[in-house]
Amino acid sequence: MPGRCHSSAAPQADPSLRKIVLVGNPNVGKSALFNRITGTYVVVSNYPGTTVEVSRGRLRLGSTDVEVEDTPGMYSLLPITEEERVARDILLESHADAVLHVVDAKNLKRMLPMTLQLIEAGLPVVLVLNMIDEAERLGVRIDTDRLARSLGVPVATTAALTGRGVKELIARLGEAGRGRTLPEIYYGPEVEAALARVEPLVPARAGLCPRALALLLLQGDERLEETLGLSAADVERMAEARREVERRAGAPASLLIPERLHDEAARLADEVFRAPEAGRVTWVERLSKWMMHPVTGLPILAVVLYYGLYKFVGGFGAGTVVDFLEGHVFETYVNPWVNDAVTRWIPWRWLQDLIALDYGVITLGLRYAVAIILPIVGTFFIAFSIIEDSGYLPRLAMLVDRLFKAIGLNGRAVIPMTLGFGCDTMATMVTRTLETTRERIIATVLLALAIPCSAQLGVILGMMSAEPRAMAVWAGFVIGVFLLIGWLTARILPGEPPMFYMEIPPLRLPRPGAVAVKTLTRMQWYFAEILPLFLLASVLIWLGKITGLFDAAVSGLGVVMGWIGLPKEAAVAFLFGFFRRDYGAAGLYDLQSRGLLTGNQLAVAAITLTLFVPCIAQFLVMQKERGTKTALAIAGFVFTFAFGVGALVNVVLTALGVKL
Amino acid sequence: MKCDFCGRWFSEDEARKECRGCAVFGGCKNVKCPYCGYEMPREAGWVRWLRTRKEKRS
Numbered sequence: 001m002p003g004r005c006h007s008s009a010a011p012q013a014d015p016s017l018r019k020i021v022l023v024g025n026p027n028v029g030k031s032a033l034f035n036r037i038t039g040t041y042v043v044v045s046n047y048p049g050t051t052v053e054v055s056r057g058r059l060r061l062g063s064t065d066v067e068v069e070d071t072p073g074m075y076s077l078l079p080i081t082e083e084e085r086v087a088r089d090i091l092l093e094s095h096a097d098a099v100l101h102v103v104d105a106k107n108l109k110r111m112l113p114m115t116l117q118l119i120e121a122g123l124p125v126v127l128v129l130n131m132i133d134e135a136e137r138l139g140v141r142i143d144t145d146r147l148a149r150s151l152g153v154p155v156a157t158t159a160a161l162t163g164r165g166v167k168e169l170i171a172r173l174g175e176a177g178r179g180r181t182l183p184e185i186y187y188g189p190e191v192e193a194a195l196a197r198v199e200p201l202v203p204a205r206a207g208l209c210p211r212a213l214a215l216l217l218l219q220g221d222e223r224l225e226e227t228l229g230l231s232a233a234d235v236e237r238m239a240e241a242r243r244e245v246e247r248r249a250g251a252p253a254s255l256l257i258p259e260r261l262h263d264e265a266a267r268l269a270d271e272v273f274r275a276p277e278a279g280r281v282t283w284v285e286r287l288s289k290w291m292m293h294p295v296t297g298l299p300i301l302a303v304v305l306y307y308g309l310y311k312f313v314g315g316f317g318a319g320t321v322v323d324f325l326e327g328h329v330f331e332t333y334v335n336p337w338v339n340d341a342v343t344r345w346i347p348w349r350w351l352q353d354l355i356a357l358d359y360g361v362i363t364l365g366l367r368y369a370v371a372i373i374l375p376i377v378g379t380f381f382i383a384f385s386i387i388e389d390s391g392y393l394p395r396l397a398m399l400v401d402r403l404f405k406a407i408g409l410n411g412r413a414v415i416p417m418t419l420g421f422g423c424d425t426m427a428t429m430v431t432r433t434l435e436t437t438r439e440r441i442i443a444t445v446l447l448a449l450a451i452p453c454s455a456q457l458g459v460i461l462g463m464m465s466a467e468p469r470a471m472a473v474w475a476g477f478v479i480g481v482f483l484l485i486g487w488l489t490a491r492i493l494p495g496e497p498p499m500f501y502m503e504i505p506p507l508r509l510p511r512p513g514a515v516a517v518k519t520l521t522r523m524q525w526y527f528a529e530i531l532p533l534f535l536l537a538s539v540l541i542w543l544g545k546i547t548g549l550f551d552a553a554v555s556g557l558g559v560v561m562g563w564i565g566l567p568k569e570a571a572v573a574f575l576f577g578f579f580r581r582d583y584g585a586a587g588l589y590d591l592q593s594r595g596l597l598t599g600n601q602l603a604v605a606a607i608t609l610t611l612f613v614p615c616i617a618q619f620l621v622m623q624k625e626r627g628t629k630t631a632l633a634i635a636g637f638v639f640t641f642a643f644g645v646g647a648l649v650n651v652v653l654t655a656l657g658v659k660l
Numbered sequence: 661m662k663c664d665f666c667g668r669w670f671s672e673d674e675a676r677k678e679c680r681g682c683a684v685f686g687g688c689k690n691v692k693c694p695y696c697g698y699e700m701p702r703e704a705g706w707v708r709w710l711r712t713r714k715e716k717r718s
Contacts, residue, residue, distance in 0.1 A: 025669070026668075026669035026670075027662075027669050051673070073669060075668060075695070080694055080695055081670060081674045081694045081695075082674060082677070083670075083671065083674060388664045388665075388700070389664065391664075391667070393664065393665050393698075394665055394666065394667070397665075412696075415665060415696065415697055415698050419698075419699055426688060426690070426699060430692075430697055430698075430699060432697075433696065433697025502666060502696070503666070503667070504667075505666065505667020505668075506667070517701075517703075517704070517707050518700070518701050520704070521689065521701035521702070521703075521704050521707075522701050524689075524704075525688065525689040525690075525701070
């Protein structure tokens with residue numbers, strides 16, 4: 001069935017061609033093509049009311065000048081960024097005679113959804129497959145005739161950097177808007193029913209065809225509501241239509257519509273796009289699929305965790321490097337020298353305690369920050385940056401999507417969870433990117449409870465790298481708690497399991513330069529943040545010792561340590577943990593290196609500290625993001641639960657006679 | 661810059677708008693992708709300087 005929009009007054013081709021607009025994703029060579037077409041006659045100015053730059057130029061066609069406008073990069077007609085809003089507004093207002101949708105020929109499948117949107121919007125589209133030379137070098141073959149027939153628009157191939165195909169493209173501009181035959185895309189009964197209700201509310205002559213505008217409004221485009229000047233009653237009708245779709249389909253239109261467009265684009269790409277038969281690209285694609293498939297993806301994840309975290313962060317960072325810095329540099333040189341100098345030159349005991357000895361700012365605060373936490377966090381950030389730069393994270397999101405659905409989340413929650421391994425406080429703020437309040441609460445609980453931050457994780461891996469059985473008990477309990485609490489929270493909080501959809505960017509070899517820059521930037525930020533806090537913690541401990549509060553708290557907490565089978569000295573580490581998780585973890589590391597913990601105690605302490613109440617910063621962010629009541633409830637639950645699980649592990653191991 | 665999670669491109673100015681309403685007001689040295697919310701380190705001054713020089717040369 002021909003689209004309703006497509007029969008509307010089509011712009012005439014030459015000689016009435018007056019205006020051309022270039023649109024497309026960022027980094028597809030759009031500006032290079034613009035420069036090729038317009039030459040040197042270019043004016044760059046800010047789009048009215050924004051700081052977004054728009055370039056305008058002229059193309060000489062015979063004896064007439066055609067205005068050419070280059071829009072900022074956009075991924076969809078539904079804008080998220082200001083650049084996309086400007087690009088969409090230009091399309092709405094410009095009444096272009098030809099809209100050149102410039103795409104990267106190598107990644108046709110990812111870009112076709114927007115082509116479909118533009119055609120569906122009734123725009124006179126010419127699809128430009130740019131970077132065709134690169135695509136051909138990689139062995140990609142595209143059946144452009146078939147693509148043009150399927151889409152009902154002219155399709156041209158160009159290599160804007162070399163100028164290949166640009167003349168032919170210009171010669172075909174006049175074909176824009178003629179003979180469009182793209183069948184109307186069917187979005188399913190729920191969306192179609194809503195469209196039938198919404199479409200009559202869209203004002204005529206709004207730049208795009210009413211169906212396309214209705215689709216955008218159904219996806220919650222508030223900016224468009226303003227632009228179209230909809231009345232308050234119509235805005236409410238739109239909102240009701242959206243709610244109705246979600247009620248009936250179990251997913252929002254903002255998810256169903258792009259998903260349908262993506263399916264249609266994938267179908268088209270399968271018909272016309274031929275990837276290279278063999279070679280590196282195919283191998284990479286295969287690996288990419290393996291990473292997302294549950295059967296092969298989980299072993300790959302295990303390998304990444306084993307070598308990336310256990311061996312590199314736990315073995316090398318927390319073992320070799322910490323041993324050198326802590327055991328050799330600090331214990332052999334720095335601390336003895338500082339203690340000696342302080343006791344020799346400073347007569348007041350209270351000042352000696354502040355600077356050096358057991359809990360001084362140098363011998364404890366600086367040592368923890370420089371000799372224990374920094375190497376661990378540094379190696380963690382190296383591993384994390386490599387994983388991040390390779391493009392593995394979005395594949396991990398797809399892999400765990402099914403598992404996460406069982407705990408009321410979806411693959412999107414990989415973002416806060418992964419960031420949580422860096423810093424739980426930041427990750428708690430990122431939970432706001434999750435779609436529903438229910439997901440945000442579940443993710444916040446799990447971050448507070450079962451996701452250790454980088455330093456905590458590194459210290460725990462370091463302590464346990466020599467005790468694999470204790471490590472297995474720790475990993476088993478923490479993963480079990482993560483899944484159990486997630487599952488229970490999802491049962492307690494009402495709501496539907498959310499849907500997840502994302503386009504997967506290409507997999508690539510990590511770039512050493514990018515990895516180094518990311519690692520250094522993260523380390524710089526982390527160290528600048530923790531050093532003052534660690535020093536402050538030492539001062540607070542010193543104050544606590546002077547006033548007697550520290551000893552009272554340690555002896556009070558010592559009783560709790562007894563309940564979970566830990567020596568009373570462990571109370572100090574837990575007291576540190578109240579201040580900051582990583583400070584507590586460093587305290588635990590200290591205990592273990594002094595040989596004060598058995599294998600069982602190590603497992604119990606690591607489990608309790610991992611599940612332990614979030615640090616002060618995380619609690620404050622929880623309070624800001626979720627409100628005081630929810631934050632207090634989460635913290636109260638986590639605190640009780642952590643010690644409860646610690647006690648349970650101790651009882652179970654003792655009852656079974658297990659000696660780790 | 662390119663998001664390390666979703667692979668989409670965005671300008672740092674655009675990303676800075678995401679810091680509004682955040683508890684640390686951008687003091688975290690991170691950049692937040694406006695498309696997926698993933699946070700990654702902001703380009704350090706010295707890296708930007710090197711990159712600009714390289715781009716000018718090429």
